[in-house]
Amino acid sequence: MRRGVLIVGLVTIFVGVIALCTLGRVWADNAAAAVDYTKILPADLVKDTPKGKLVNPYKDTQADAVAAGGQFLLSYSCSGCHGGGGGGGMCPALTNDIWVYGGDDDTLFRLVTLGSDELQKQGYTRVGRENVVGPMPPFGTIIKSADDLWKILAFVRSKYSGDPAYKFGTPPDQQ
Numbered sequence: 001m002r003r004g005v006l007i008v009g010l011v012t013i014f015v016g017v018i019a020l021c022t023l024g025r026v027w028a029d030n031a032a033a034a035v036d037y038t039k040i041l042p043a044d045l046v047k048d049t050p051k052g053k054l055v056n057p058y059k060d061t062q063a064d065a066v067a068a069g070g071q072f073l074l075s076y077s078c079s080g081c082h083g084g085g086g087g088g089g090m091c092p093a094l095t096n097d098i099w100v101y102g103g104d105d106d107t108l109f110r111l112v113t114l115g116s117d118e119l120q121k122q123g124y125t126r127v128g129r130e131n132v133v134g135p136m137p138p139f140g141t142i143i144k145s146a147d148d149l150w151k152i153l154a155f156v157r158s159k160y161s162g163d164p165a166y167k168f169g170t171p172p173d174q175q
């Protein structure tokens with residue numbers, strides 16, 4: 001009799017823990033999905049998001065996001081170094097198939113946010129070599145929101161002129 005009560009108690013606790021864990025996970029997923037990119041600085045988004053998990057919500061086929069991104073490229077003076085169309089000036093082209101640290105959304109967002117010195121401190125190395133090699137300054141608190149930076153990166157993608165297979169970095173089968 002005593003043992004029966006004990007078993008029922010243990011089972012209840014077990015089921016309770018599972019239920020709580022599931023609830024917790026659902027809650028965390030919802031919280032992650034609910035990030036409002038217009039209200040968060042790129043620097044904070046990078047800090048809060050595990051490496052590899054940043055994905056651009058905009059496609060480079062979305063004309064309005066791309067147009068806004070092109071304006072931001074000018075207003076945040078990326079163009080001073082990279083040229084108005086991102087095609088390169090004093091600094092590397094953003095439109096060719098050479099990606100210095102990698103061409104995926106996550107890496108590009110972190111590079112512009114942290115700058116190349118901090119990115120390297122976090123373990124990234126130059127894997128591609130552009131004709132100009134120099135430091136990329138950090139923009140994580142200059143660009144007003146993650147949304148602005150995603151639009152800039154959508155614009156950059158829309159100007160891509162390299163080998164289609166390398167648009168998002170070196171394809172996995174070539175690494």
Ligand code: HEC
Binds near residue numbers: 111132136
């Ligand atoms: C002072 C000059 C300068 C400014 C301003 C600047 N960049 Fe850069 N950017 C660089 C340099 C230099 C590199 C190469 C970094 C390296 O080799 O570590 C670079 C690299 C990049 C890359 C990676 C290119 C590749 O081929 O992998 C992207 C994307 C980028 N910048 C975007 C931007 C954006 C967006 C802005 C504006 C918010 C911006 N940059 C402003 C100098 C600049």
